[in-house]
Amino acid sequence: MRLVLLLGHATGGVAAHVDDLARGLASSGEDPPRPGEGTEVVVATSATTAGRWRERRRPAGPDAPDDGPDVRVLWPAPRRPLVALRRLVALRHLLRGADVVHAHGHQAGLLAVLLVGGRPGRRRPGRPAVVVTWHNAVLGAPAGWRHRLTTAAERLQARRADLLTGASDDLTARARDLGADGAVTTPVAVPDLPGPVGTPAPPPGLEDLAPGTAVVLTVSRLAPQKDLPTLVRAAGRLVRGDGAVRPAGPWTWLVVGDGDPGVERGLREQLQEAGAPVRLLGARHDVPALLARADVFALTSTWEARALAVQEAMAAGLPVVATRTGGLPDLLEGVGTLVPVGDDAALAAAVGDLLADPVRRAAAGRAARAAYEALPGPAEVLAGWRDRHARLAAGGPWSPAGAGR
Missing domain, CATH: 3.40.50.2000 (Glycogen Phosphorylase B;)
Structure with missing residues:
Protein backbone atom coordinates (compact mmCIF):
# COMPACT_ATOMS: atom_id res chain seq x y z
CA MET A 1 0.00 0.00 0.00
CA VAL A 190 2.38 10.45 23.46
CA PRO A 191 5.09 7.98 24.39
CA ASP A 192 5.78 7.39 28.05
CA LEU A 193 8.42 9.67 29.52
CA PRO A 194 11.53 8.39 31.26
CA GLY A 195 12.58 9.54 34.68
CA PRO A 196 10.61 10.43 37.82
CA VAL A 197 9.28 13.85 38.76
CA GLY A 198 11.68 15.65 41.05
CA THR A 199 15.00 14.81 39.40
CA PRO A 200 17.51 16.83 41.47
CA ALA A 201 19.86 17.87 38.66
CA PRO A 202 18.67 21.14 37.10
CA PRO A 203 18.16 21.21 33.32
CA PRO A 204 20.81 23.12 31.34
CA GLY A 205 20.43 26.87 31.62
CA LEU A 206 18.47 26.68 34.87
CA GLU A 207 21.34 26.04 37.25
CA ASP A 208 20.61 29.37 38.95
CA LEU A 209 17.34 28.07 40.40
CA ALA A 210 17.82 27.84 44.14
CA PRO A 211 17.17 24.44 45.76
CA GLY A 212 13.55 24.21 46.81
CA THR A 213 12.32 26.67 44.18
CA ALA A 214 8.86 25.61 43.05
CA VAL A 215 8.45 25.46 39.27
CA VAL A 216 5.29 25.99 37.26
CA LEU A 217 5.77 24.81 33.67
CA THR A 218 3.92 25.72 30.49
CA VAL A 219 4.82 24.12 27.15
CA SER A 220 3.16 26.13 24.41
CA ARG A 221 3.63 27.83 21.08
CA LEU A 222 3.83 31.59 21.29
CA ALA A 223 0.55 32.26 19.51
CA PRO A 224 -2.64 34.24 20.21
CA GLN A 225 -4.61 30.98 20.67
CA LYS A 226 -2.44 30.12 23.69
CA ASP A 227 -3.51 33.28 25.58
CA LEU A 228 -0.19 33.66 27.37
CA PRO A 229 -1.02 37.21 28.56
CA THR A 230 -3.48 35.55 30.96
CA LEU A 231 -0.56 33.49 32.29
CA VAL A 232 1.48 36.64 32.95
CA ARG A 233 -1.45 38.32 34.72
CA ALA A 234 -1.95 35.22 36.88
CA ALA A 235 1.74 35.19 37.77
CA GLY A 236 1.47 38.84 38.77
CA ARG A 237 -1.45 37.99 41.06
CA LEU A 238 0.64 35.28 42.72
CA VAL A 239 3.44 37.78 43.36
CA ARG A 240 1.00 40.25 44.94
CA GLY A 241 -1.14 37.65 46.69
CA ASP A 242 -4.08 39.30 44.93
CA GLY A 243 -7.02 36.94 45.44
CA ALA A 244 -4.72 33.91 45.41
CA VAL A 245 -2.72 31.89 47.88
CA ARG A 246 0.82 33.26 47.79
CA PRO A 247 3.42 30.46 47.58
CA ALA A 248 5.31 30.08 50.86
CA GLY A 249 8.74 29.84 49.24
CA PRO A 250 10.53 30.89 46.05
CA TRP A 251 8.90 29.96 42.77
CA THR A 252 9.23 30.55 39.05
CA TRP A 253 7.09 29.98 35.95
CA LEU A 254 8.84 28.55 32.89
CA VAL A 255 7.33 28.92 29.41
CA VAL A 256 8.79 26.60 26.77
CA GLY A 257 8.13 27.20 23.08
CA ASP A 258 8.67 29.61 20.22
CA GLY A 259 6.40 31.06 17.57
CA ASP A 260 5.04 34.49 16.68
CA PRO A 261 7.74 37.17 17.26
CA GLY A 262 5.04 39.76 17.85
CA VAL A 263 3.50 37.66 20.61
CA GLU A 264 6.93 37.24 22.21
CA ARG A 265 7.60 40.99 22.15
CA GLY A 266 4.25 41.69 23.74
CA LEU A 267 4.86 39.14 26.48
CA ARG A 268 8.29 40.54 27.31
CA GLU A 269 6.84 44.04 27.59
CA GLN A 270 4.04 42.73 29.80
CA LEU A 271 6.55 40.88 32.00
CA GLN A 272 8.59 44.04 32.54
CA GLU A 273 5.48 45.80 33.85
CA ALA A 274 4.25 42.85 35.95
CA GLY A 275 7.57 42.02 37.59
CA ALA A 276 6.53 38.37 37.73
CA PRO A 277 9.12 35.54 37.81
CA VAL A 278 8.19 34.17 34.39
CA ARG A 279 10.95 32.99 32.03
CA LEU A 280 10.43 32.60 28.30
CA LEU A 281 12.85 29.79 27.44
CA GLY A 282 12.11 29.42 23.73
CA ALA A 283 12.17 26.05 21.99
CA ARG A 284 13.85 23.29 23.99
CA HIS A 285 14.78 19.68 23.27
CA ASP A 286 14.79 18.62 26.92
CA VAL A 287 11.10 18.83 27.82
CA PRO A 288 11.22 15.53 29.79
CA ALA A 289 13.94 17.01 32.03
CA LEU A 290 11.88 20.17 32.51
CA LEU A 291 8.81 18.10 33.39
CA ALA A 292 10.93 16.21 35.91
CA ARG A 293 11.95 19.50 37.54
CA ALA A 294 8.45 20.99 37.55
CA ASP A 295 5.90 20.93 40.36
CA VAL A 296 2.79 22.08 38.46
CA PHE A 297 1.86 22.19 34.76
CA ALA A 298 -0.43 24.93 33.44
CA LEU A 299 -2.02 25.70 30.07
CA THR A 300 -4.01 28.84 29.27
CA SER A 301 -5.22 28.24 25.70
CA THR A 302 -8.48 29.64 24.36
CA TRP A 303 -8.93 26.28 22.60
CA GLU A 304 -7.13 22.94 22.52
CA ALA A 305 -7.95 19.43 21.40
CA ARG A 306 -6.47 16.69 23.59
CA ALA A 307 -3.23 18.62 23.96
CA LEU A 308 -0.09 16.50 23.74
CA ALA A 309 1.67 18.81 26.20
CA VAL A 310 -1.01 18.06 28.79
CA GLN A 311 -0.70 14.32 28.16
CA GLU A 312 3.07 14.58 28.61
CA ALA A 313 2.57 16.36 31.94
CA MET A 314 0.13 13.66 33.05
CA ALA A 315 2.66 11.00 32.03
CA ALA A 316 5.24 12.76 34.20
CA GLY A 317 2.88 12.66 37.18
CA LEU A 318 2.35 16.41 37.37
CA PRO A 319 -0.83 18.09 38.60
CA VAL A 320 -2.37 20.01 35.69
CA VAL A 321 -4.24 23.30 35.66
CA ALA A 322 -5.82 24.09 32.27
CA THR A 323 -8.65 25.97 30.66
CA ARG A 324 -12.06 24.36 30.24
CA THR A 325 -12.16 24.32 26.46
CA GLY A 326 -12.15 21.93 23.50
CA GLY A 327 -10.92 18.45 24.37
CA LEU A 328 -9.15 19.36 27.62
CA PRO A 329 -12.11 18.33 29.82
CA ASP A 330 -11.97 14.91 28.11
CA LEU A 331 -8.50 14.50 29.60
CA LEU A 332 -8.80 16.36 32.89
CA GLU A 333 -12.38 16.22 34.20
CA GLY A 334 -12.14 14.85 37.73
CA VAL A 335 -8.36 14.59 37.44
CA GLY A 336 -6.92 18.08 36.96
CA THR A 337 -8.10 21.60 37.71
CA LEU A 338 -10.13 23.29 34.96
CA VAL A 339 -10.54 27.08 34.93
CA PRO A 340 -12.50 29.40 32.63
CA VAL A 341 -10.76 30.73 29.52
CA GLY A 342 -9.14 34.12 30.14
CA ASP A 343 -9.74 34.07 33.91
CA ASP A 344 -6.37 35.01 35.40
CA ALA A 345 -7.81 35.16 38.92
CA ALA A 346 -9.04 31.56 38.74
CA LEU A 347 -5.74 30.44 37.20
CA ALA A 348 -3.70 32.15 39.93
CA ALA A 349 -5.90 30.66 42.65
CA ALA A 350 -5.60 27.13 41.25
CA VAL A 351 -1.83 27.31 40.78
CA GLY A 352 -1.32 29.02 44.14
CA ASP A 353 -3.34 26.37 45.98
CA LEU A 354 -1.21 23.60 44.50
CA LEU A 355 2.09 25.35 45.20
CA ALA A 356 1.05 25.95 48.82
CA ASP A 357 -0.11 22.38 49.53
CA PRO A 358 2.47 19.63 48.84
CA VAL A 359 0.11 16.86 49.94
CA ARG A 360 -2.64 17.94 47.56
CA ARG A 361 -0.07 18.48 44.82
CA ALA A 362 1.28 14.94 45.18
CA ALA A 363 -2.22 13.43 45.17
CA ALA A 364 -3.16 15.37 42.05
CA GLY A 365 0.03 14.20 40.36
CA ARG A 366 -0.75 10.56 41.14
CA ALA A 367 -4.28 10.98 39.77
CA ALA A 368 -2.90 12.52 36.57
CA ARG A 369 -0.47 9.65 36.08
CA ALA A 370 -3.22 7.06 36.65
CA ALA A 371 -5.47 8.81 34.11
CA TYR A 372 -2.63 8.88 31.59
CA GLU A 373 -2.07 5.14 31.97
CA ALA A 374 -5.71 4.55 31.02
CA LEU A 375 -5.34 6.45 27.72
Whole structure:
Protein backbone atom coordinates (compact mmCIF):
# COMPACT_ATOMS: atom_id res chain seq x y z
CA MET A 1 0.00 0.00 0.00
CA ARG A 2 1.21 3.50 -0.80
CA LEU A 3 0.25 6.08 1.79
CA VAL A 4 0.80 9.83 1.46
CA LEU A 5 0.60 11.99 4.58
CA LEU A 6 -0.04 15.66 3.87
CA LEU A 7 0.74 18.42 6.36
CA GLY A 8 1.31 22.13 5.90
CA HIS A 9 3.09 24.54 8.24
CA ALA A 10 2.90 22.96 11.69
CA THR A 11 4.61 23.26 15.04
CA GLY A 12 4.19 21.80 18.49
CA GLY A 13 2.05 18.76 19.12
CA VAL A 14 0.57 18.38 15.64
CA ALA A 15 3.97 18.32 13.95
CA ALA A 16 5.29 15.85 16.54
CA HIS A 17 2.25 13.59 16.15
CA VAL A 18 2.48 13.42 12.35
CA ASP A 19 6.22 12.78 12.55
CA ASP A 20 5.70 9.90 14.99
CA LEU A 21 2.78 8.55 12.96
CA ALA A 22 4.74 8.64 9.71
CA ARG A 23 7.72 6.88 11.20
CA GLY A 24 5.54 4.27 12.84
CA LEU A 25 3.52 3.56 9.70
CA ALA A 26 6.69 3.34 7.61
CA SER A 27 7.84 0.37 9.69
CA SER A 28 6.26 -3.03 9.15
CA GLY A 29 5.29 -3.42 12.76
CA GLU A 30 7.13 -6.74 12.87
CA ASP A 31 10.71 -7.64 13.67
CA PRO A 32 11.98 -8.90 11.32
CA PRO A 33 9.60 -7.58 8.64
CA ARG A 34 7.98 -10.08 6.32
CA PRO A 35 8.99 -9.69 2.65
CA GLY A 36 6.43 -7.96 0.43
CA GLU A 37 4.48 -6.48 3.33
CA GLY A 38 4.38 -3.09 4.98
CA THR A 39 3.44 0.37 3.81
CA GLU A 40 5.34 2.77 1.59
CA VAL A 41 4.94 6.12 3.31
CA VAL A 42 5.62 9.49 1.69
CA VAL A 43 5.16 12.72 3.63
CA ALA A 44 4.44 15.93 1.72
CA THR A 45 4.93 19.04 3.81
CA SER A 46 6.48 22.50 3.99
CA ALA A 47 10.16 23.33 4.30
CA THR A 48 9.50 24.77 7.76
CA THR A 49 7.86 21.60 9.06
CA ALA A 50 10.52 19.36 7.53
CA GLY A 51 13.16 21.48 9.25
CA ARG A 52 11.41 21.18 12.59
CA TRP A 53 11.41 17.40 12.25
CA ARG A 54 15.15 17.44 11.66
CA GLU A 55 15.58 19.59 14.78
CA ARG A 56 13.35 17.23 16.75
CA ARG A 57 15.52 14.26 15.88
CA ARG A 58 18.77 16.08 16.72
CA PRO A 59 19.02 14.63 20.27
CA ALA A 60 19.60 11.19 18.68
CA GLY A 61 22.96 12.52 17.47
CA PRO A 62 24.24 13.75 14.10
CA ASP A 63 25.42 10.28 13.10
CA ALA A 64 22.18 8.48 13.99
CA PRO A 65 20.61 6.82 10.94
CA ASP A 66 17.37 8.33 9.66
CA ASP A 67 15.17 5.31 8.97
CA GLY A 68 12.03 7.38 8.64
CA PRO A 69 9.75 7.87 5.63
CA ASP A 70 10.41 9.81 2.45
CA VAL A 71 9.77 13.50 3.25
CA ARG A 72 9.17 15.84 0.30
CA VAL A 73 8.83 19.62 0.42
CA LEU A 74 5.77 20.12 -1.78
CA TRP A 75 3.62 22.52 0.22
CA PRO A 76 2.78 25.55 -1.98
CA ALA A 77 4.75 28.73 -1.25
CA PRO A 78 2.23 31.58 -1.80
CA ARG A 79 4.91 34.28 -2.02
CA ARG A 80 6.65 32.44 -4.86
CA PRO A 81 3.95 31.81 -7.49
CA LEU A 82 6.06 29.80 -9.94
CA VAL A 83 7.42 27.59 -7.16
CA ALA A 84 3.90 27.17 -5.78
CA LEU A 85 2.59 26.11 -9.20
CA ARG A 86 5.36 23.55 -9.69
CA ARG A 87 4.76 22.14 -6.24
CA LEU A 88 1.01 21.91 -6.80
CA VAL A 89 1.53 19.96 -10.02
CA ALA A 90 3.99 17.60 -8.31
CA LEU A 91 1.72 17.25 -5.28
CA ARG A 92 -1.31 16.42 -7.43
CA HIS A 93 0.69 13.73 -9.22
CA LEU A 94 1.89 12.31 -5.89
CA LEU A 95 -1.57 12.25 -4.31
CA ARG A 96 -3.26 10.65 -7.29
CA GLY A 97 -0.65 7.90 -7.33
CA ALA A 98 -1.39 6.89 -3.74
CA ASP A 99 -3.74 4.27 -2.36
CA VAL A 100 -4.61 6.43 0.64
CA VAL A 101 -4.06 10.14 1.26
CA HIS A 102 -4.16 11.19 4.91
CA ALA A 103 -4.29 14.97 5.33
CA HIS A 104 -3.71 16.59 8.72
CA GLY A 105 -5.30 19.95 9.44
CA HIS A 106 -7.89 22.10 7.68
CA GLN A 107 -5.60 23.53 5.01
CA ALA A 108 -4.15 20.14 4.12
CA GLY A 109 -7.61 18.59 4.15
CA LEU A 110 -8.98 21.17 1.74
CA LEU A 111 -5.98 20.80 -0.56
CA ALA A 112 -6.31 17.02 -0.55
CA VAL A 113 -10.00 16.88 -1.48
CA LEU A 114 -9.50 19.47 -4.23
CA LEU A 115 -6.45 17.81 -5.80
CA VAL A 116 -7.75 14.24 -5.57
CA GLY A 117 -11.28 15.09 -6.70
CA GLY A 118 -14.25 12.76 -6.77
CA ARG A 119 -16.64 11.89 -3.99
CA PRO A 120 -16.63 9.23 -1.28
CA GLY A 121 -18.74 6.22 -2.18
CA ARG A 122 -18.18 6.91 -5.90
CA ARG A 123 -14.52 6.12 -6.11
CA ARG A 124 -13.42 5.77 -9.67
CA PRO A 125 -10.65 3.27 -10.45
CA GLY A 126 -7.33 4.69 -9.39
CA ARG A 127 -8.77 7.36 -7.10
CA PRO A 128 -7.13 7.16 -3.67
CA ALA A 129 -9.15 7.16 -0.49
CA VAL A 130 -8.91 10.48 1.34
CA VAL A 131 -8.68 10.71 5.12
CA VAL A 132 -8.77 14.11 6.81
CA THR A 133 -7.90 14.62 10.47
CA TRP A 134 -8.81 17.91 12.11
CA HIS A 135 -6.44 18.79 14.95
CA ASN A 136 -7.67 22.33 15.63
CA ALA A 137 -10.85 24.33 15.53
CA VAL A 138 -11.18 27.21 13.09
CA LEU A 139 -11.08 30.19 15.42
CA GLY A 140 -12.21 33.69 14.60
CA ALA A 141 -15.27 35.87 14.25
CA PRO A 142 -18.57 33.91 14.22
CA ALA A 143 -19.96 35.96 11.33
CA GLY A 144 -18.91 37.79 8.18
CA TRP A 145 -17.37 36.75 4.88
CA ARG A 146 -14.34 35.08 6.46
CA HIS A 147 -16.58 32.88 8.59
CA ARG A 148 -18.69 31.93 5.56
CA LEU A 149 -15.58 31.07 3.57
CA THR A 150 -14.02 28.88 6.28
CA THR A 151 -17.34 27.14 6.88
CA ALA A 152 -17.61 26.35 3.17
CA ALA A 153 -14.08 24.91 3.25
CA GLU A 154 -14.95 22.76 6.27
CA ARG A 155 -18.15 21.54 4.61
CA LEU A 156 -16.28 20.59 1.43
CA GLN A 157 -13.87 18.46 3.46
CA ALA A 158 -16.69 16.87 5.44
CA ARG A 159 -18.53 15.83 2.28
CA ARG A 160 -15.59 14.87 0.06
CA ALA A 161 -13.37 12.92 2.46
CA ASP A 162 -13.85 9.16 2.68
CA LEU A 163 -13.15 9.42 6.41
CA LEU A 164 -12.96 12.51 8.59
CA THR A 165 -11.64 12.27 12.13
CA GLY A 166 -11.23 14.79 14.91
CA ALA A 167 -8.65 15.02 17.67
CA SER A 168 -11.42 15.85 20.16
CA ASP A 169 -15.15 15.25 20.42
CA ASP A 170 -16.11 18.85 19.63
CA LEU A 171 -14.22 18.68 16.32
CA THR A 172 -15.95 15.42 15.46
CA ALA A 173 -19.36 16.90 16.27
CA ARG A 174 -18.57 19.86 14.02
CA ALA A 175 -17.67 17.51 11.17
CA ARG A 176 -20.93 15.58 11.57
CA ASP A 177 -22.93 18.82 11.58
CA LEU A 178 -21.32 19.70 8.23
CA GLY A 179 -22.11 16.38 6.56
CA ALA A 180 -19.45 13.86 7.63
CA ASP A 181 -21.87 11.27 8.96
CA GLY A 182 -19.15 8.73 9.76
CA ALA A 183 -16.81 11.15 11.52
CA VAL A 184 -15.10 9.76 14.60
CA THR A 185 -12.73 10.95 17.29
CA THR A 186 -9.26 9.45 17.04
CA PRO A 187 -6.81 9.77 19.92
CA VAL A 188 -3.37 11.28 19.65
CA ALA A 189 -0.96 9.50 21.97
CA VAL A 190 2.38 10.45 23.46
CA PRO A 191 5.09 7.98 24.39
CA ASP A 192 5.78 7.39 28.05
CA LEU A 193 8.42 9.67 29.52
CA PRO A 194 11.53 8.39 31.26
CA GLY A 195 12.58 9.54 34.68
CA PRO A 196 10.61 10.43 37.82
CA VAL A 197 9.28 13.85 38.76
CA GLY A 198 11.68 15.65 41.05
CA THR A 199 15.00 14.81 39.40
CA PRO A 200 17.51 16.83 41.47
CA ALA A 201 19.86 17.87 38.66
CA PRO A 202 18.67 21.14 37.10
CA PRO A 203 18.16 21.21 33.32
CA PRO A 204 20.81 23.12 31.34
CA GLY A 205 20.43 26.87 31.62
CA LEU A 206 18.47 26.68 34.87
CA GLU A 207 21.34 26.04 37.25
CA ASP A 208 20.61 29.37 38.95
CA LEU A 209 17.34 28.07 40.40
CA ALA A 210 17.82 27.84 44.14
CA PRO A 211 17.17 24.44 45.76
CA GLY A 212 13.55 24.21 46.81
CA THR A 213 12.32 26.67 44.18
CA ALA A 214 8.86 25.61 43.05
CA VAL A 215 8.45 25.46 39.27
CA VAL A 216 5.29 25.99 37.26
CA LEU A 217 5.77 24.81 33.67
CA THR A 218 3.92 25.72 30.49
CA VAL A 219 4.82 24.12 27.15
CA SER A 220 3.16 26.13 24.41
CA ARG A 221 3.63 27.83 21.08
CA LEU A 222 3.83 31.59 21.29
CA ALA A 223 0.55 32.26 19.51
CA PRO A 224 -2.64 34.24 20.21
CA GLN A 225 -4.61 30.98 20.67
CA LYS A 226 -2.44 30.12 23.69
CA ASP A 227 -3.51 33.28 25.58
CA LEU A 228 -0.19 33.66 27.37
CA PRO A 229 -1.02 37.21 28.56
CA THR A 230 -3.48 35.55 30.96
CA LEU A 231 -0.56 33.49 32.29
CA VAL A 232 1.48 36.64 32.95
CA ARG A 233 -1.45 38.32 34.72
CA ALA A 234 -1.95 35.22 36.88
CA ALA A 235 1.74 35.19 37.77
CA GLY A 236 1.47 38.84 38.77
CA ARG A 237 -1.45 37.99 41.06
CA LEU A 238 0.64 35.28 42.72
CA VAL A 239 3.44 37.78 43.36
CA ARG A 240 1.00 40.25 44.94
CA GLY A 241 -1.14 37.65 46.69
CA ASP A 242 -4.08 39.30 44.93
CA GLY A 243 -7.02 36.94 45.44
CA ALA A 244 -4.72 33.91 45.41
CA VAL A 245 -2.72 31.89 47.88
CA ARG A 246 0.82 33.26 47.79
CA PRO A 247 3.42 30.46 47.58
CA ALA A 248 5.31 30.08 50.86
CA GLY A 249 8.74 29.84 49.24
CA PRO A 250 10.53 30.89 46.05
CA TRP A 251 8.90 29.96 42.77
CA THR A 252 9.23 30.55 39.05
CA TRP A 253 7.09 29.98 35.95
CA LEU A 254 8.84 28.55 32.89
CA VAL A 255 7.33 28.92 29.41
CA VAL A 256 8.79 26.60 26.77
CA GLY A 257 8.13 27.20 23.08
CA ASP A 258 8.67 29.61 20.22
CA GLY A 259 6.40 31.06 17.57
CA ASP A 260 5.04 34.49 16.68
CA PRO A 261 7.74 37.17 17.26
CA GLY A 262 5.04 39.76 17.85
CA VAL A 263 3.50 37.66 20.61
CA GLU A 264 6.93 37.24 22.21
CA ARG A 265 7.60 40.99 22.15
CA GLY A 266 4.25 41.69 23.74
CA LEU A 267 4.86 39.14 26.48
CA ARG A 268 8.29 40.54 27.31
CA GLU A 269 6.84 44.04 27.59
CA GLN A 270 4.04 42.73 29.80
CA LEU A 271 6.55 40.88 32.00
CA GLN A 272 8.59 44.04 32.54
CA GLU A 273 5.48 45.80 33.85
CA ALA A 274 4.25 42.85 35.95
CA GLY A 275 7.57 42.02 37.59
CA ALA A 276 6.53 38.37 37.73
CA PRO A 277 9.12 35.54 37.81
CA VAL A 278 8.19 34.17 34.39
CA ARG A 279 10.95 32.99 32.03
CA LEU A 280 10.43 32.60 28.30
CA LEU A 281 12.85 29.79 27.44
CA GLY A 282 12.11 29.42 23.73
CA ALA A 283 12.17 26.05 21.99
CA ARG A 284 13.85 23.29 23.99
CA HIS A 285 14.78 19.68 23.27
CA ASP A 286 14.79 18.62 26.92
CA VAL A 287 11.10 18.83 27.82
CA PRO A 288 11.22 15.53 29.79
CA ALA A 289 13.94 17.01 32.03
CA LEU A 290 11.88 20.17 32.51
CA LEU A 291 8.81 18.10 33.39
CA ALA A 292 10.93 16.21 35.91
CA ARG A 293 11.95 19.50 37.54
CA ALA A 294 8.45 20.99 37.55
CA ASP A 295 5.90 20.93 40.36
CA VAL A 296 2.79 22.08 38.46
CA PHE A 297 1.86 22.19 34.76
CA ALA A 298 -0.43 24.93 33.44
CA LEU A 299 -2.02 25.70 30.07
CA THR A 300 -4.01 28.84 29.27
CA SER A 301 -5.22 28.24 25.70
CA THR A 302 -8.48 29.64 24.36
CA TRP A 303 -8.93 26.28 22.60
CA GLU A 304 -7.13 22.94 22.52
CA ALA A 305 -7.95 19.43 21.40
CA ARG A 306 -6.47 16.69 23.59
CA ALA A 307 -3.23 18.62 23.96
CA LEU A 308 -0.09 16.50 23.74
CA ALA A 309 1.67 18.81 26.20
CA VAL A 310 -1.01 18.06 28.79
CA GLN A 311 -0.70 14.32 28.16
CA GLU A 312 3.07 14.58 28.61
CA ALA A 313 2.57 16.36 31.94
CA MET A 314 0.13 13.66 33.05
CA ALA A 315 2.66 11.00 32.03
CA ALA A 316 5.24 12.76 34.20
CA GLY A 317 2.88 12.66 37.18
CA LEU A 318 2.35 16.41 37.37
CA PRO A 319 -0.83 18.09 38.60
CA VAL A 320 -2.37 20.01 35.69
CA VAL A 321 -4.24 23.30 35.66
CA ALA A 322 -5.82 24.09 32.27
CA THR A 323 -8.65 25.97 30.66
CA ARG A 324 -12.06 24.36 30.24
CA THR A 325 -12.16 24.32 26.46
CA GLY A 326 -12.15 21.93 23.50
CA GLY A 327 -10.92 18.45 24.37
CA LEU A 328 -9.15 19.36 27.62
CA PRO A 329 -12.11 18.33 29.82
CA ASP A 330 -11.97 14.91 28.11
CA LEU A 331 -8.50 14.50 29.60
CA LEU A 332 -8.80 16.36 32.89
CA GLU A 333 -12.38 16.22 34.20
CA GLY A 334 -12.14 14.85 37.73
CA VAL A 335 -8.36 14.59 37.44
CA GLY A 336 -6.92 18.08 36.96
CA THR A 337 -8.10 21.60 37.71
CA LEU A 338 -10.13 23.29 34.96
CA VAL A 339 -10.54 27.08 34.93
CA PRO A 340 -12.50 29.40 32.63
CA VAL A 341 -10.76 30.73 29.52
CA GLY A 342 -9.14 34.12 30.14
CA ASP A 343 -9.74 34.07 33.91
CA ASP A 344 -6.37 35.01 35.40
CA ALA A 345 -7.81 35.16 38.92
CA ALA A 346 -9.04 31.56 38.74
CA LEU A 347 -5.74 30.44 37.20
CA ALA A 348 -3.70 32.15 39.93
CA ALA A 349 -5.90 30.66 42.65
CA ALA A 350 -5.60 27.13 41.25
CA VAL A 351 -1.83 27.31 40.78
CA GLY A 352 -1.32 29.02 44.14
CA ASP A 353 -3.34 26.37 45.98
CA LEU A 354 -1.21 23.60 44.50
CA LEU A 355 2.09 25.35 45.20
CA ALA A 356 1.05 25.95 48.82
CA ASP A 357 -0.11 22.38 49.53
CA PRO A 358 2.47 19.63 48.84
CA VAL A 359 0.11 16.86 49.94
CA ARG A 360 -2.64 17.94 47.56
CA ARG A 361 -0.07 18.48 44.82
CA ALA A 362 1.28 14.94 45.18
CA ALA A 363 -2.22 13.43 45.17
CA ALA A 364 -3.16 15.37 42.05
CA GLY A 365 0.03 14.20 40.36
CA ARG A 366 -0.75 10.56 41.14
CA ALA A 367 -4.28 10.98 39.77
CA ALA A 368 -2.90 12.52 36.57
CA ARG A 369 -0.47 9.65 36.08
CA ALA A 370 -3.22 7.06 36.65
CA ALA A 371 -5.47 8.81 34.11
CA TYR A 372 -2.63 8.88 31.59
CA GLU A 373 -2.07 5.14 31.97
CA ALA A 374 -5.71 4.55 31.02
CA LEU A 375 -5.34 6.45 27.72
CA PRO A 376 -4.64 4.62 24.44
CA GLY A 377 -0.90 4.25 24.00
CA PRO A 378 1.20 4.88 20.88
CA ALA A 379 1.11 1.23 19.78
CA GLU A 380 -2.69 1.11 20.04
CA VAL A 381 -3.11 4.39 18.15
CA LEU A 382 -0.73 3.21 15.43
CA ALA A 383 -2.53 -0.13 15.08
CA GLY A 384 -5.83 1.70 14.71
CA TRP A 385 -4.49 3.83 11.86
CA ARG A 386 -2.94 0.82 10.14
CA ASP A 387 -6.34 -0.86 10.19
CA ARG A 388 -8.25 2.17 8.88
CA HIS A 389 -5.76 2.83 6.09
CA ALA A 390 -5.76 -0.83 5.02
CA ARG A 391 -9.57 -1.02 4.92
CA LEU A 392 -9.83 2.14 2.87
CA ALA A 393 -7.05 1.08 0.49
CA ALA A 394 -8.89 -2.18 -0.13
CA GLY A 395 -12.00 -0.25 -1.09
CA GLY A 396 -14.04 -1.93 1.62
CA PRO A 397 -15.99 -0.39 4.47
CA TRP A 398 -14.23 0.78 7.56
CA SER A 399 -15.75 0.05 10.96
CA PRO A 400 -16.72 3.06 13.09
CA ALA A 401 -16.48 0.76 16.11
CA GLY A 402 -12.78 0.30 15.40
CA ALA A 403 -12.08 3.86 14.38
CA GLY A 404 -11.53 5.15 17.88
CA ARG A 405 -8.74 2.72 18.68
